[in-house]
Amino acid sequence: MNHADPRYLRPAFSRGNRVRRALWGVVWNLLFRTSPRPLFAWRSALLRLFGAQMEAHCHVYPGARVWAPWNLHCATGAAIADEAIVYNPSPIRLGTHAIVSQQAYLCGATHDADDPGFPLRSAPIEIGDYAWICARATVMPGVRVGARAVLALGSVATRDLPPGMICAGMPARPVRARGGGQA
Numbered sequence: 001m002n003h004a005d006p007r008y009l010r011p012a013f014s015r016g017n018r019v020r021r022a023l024w025g026v027v028w029n030l031l032f033r034t035s036p037r038p039l040f041a042w043r044s045a046l047l048r049l050f051g052a053q054m055e056a057h058c059h060v061y062p063g064a065r066v067w068a069p070w071n072l073h074c075a076t077g078a079a080i081a082d083e084a085i086v087y088n089p090s091p092i093r094l095g096t097h098a099i100v101s102q103q104a105y106l107c108g109a110t111h112d113a114d115d116p117g118f119p120l121r122s123a124p125i126e127i128g129d130y131a132w133i134c135a136r137a138t139v140m141p142g143v144r145v146g147a148r149a150v151l152a153l154g155s156v157a158t159r160d161l162p163p164g165m166i167c168a169g170m171p172a173r174p175v176r177a178r179g180g181g182q183a
Helices: 015-032 040-049
Strands: 072-074 085-087 092-094 105-107 109-111 120-122 125-127 165-169 172-177
Touching: 015 040
Parallel strands: 072 092, 085 105, 092 125
Antiparallel strands: 109 120, 165 172
16 A cells, blocks of 8 residues: 555645635634623624624624534524534535534534545535424434424434424434424
8 A cells, every 4th residue: 555645645625615614713712612601692693703694683702613614504593502613614504593513513514434535525415494303313414304394403404305294313313293283
């Protein structure tokens, strides 16, 4: 095996992308994560400064980690809790009043384990209107979570979740319909 094989040495992201993420990291550390919890508009403004599409009344908490703000779209009233991770090399969209709870992980990329160069493979994620990603749940690349769907505590969504269903497990499967009617 040649340890100097260039397939293993190439960066997965462009220099420009790496510079933007470095600048975002400085802003996140100095201005975002240190901001008081009620300053949602301030954090939305910082995300917008880096290209995020943030509609009205979004609640992104100071401990939330957004990898690439320019690939984030939050519709009206979307929320991302403390310690949630939004790893978004490809676009991630949160619908109206969608919730991403504490320590949830929206994982927008993986690697091709069959390719010797181990290249990054990313795909968009969409969280539907009024959907809820519960604490410590994970959404894999390319998954669409339907409107009003719930991904239960610690569950892993490896494929699309149907609208209005509570889904649980590894991999997540529909358990029952969500009550409460339309929001």
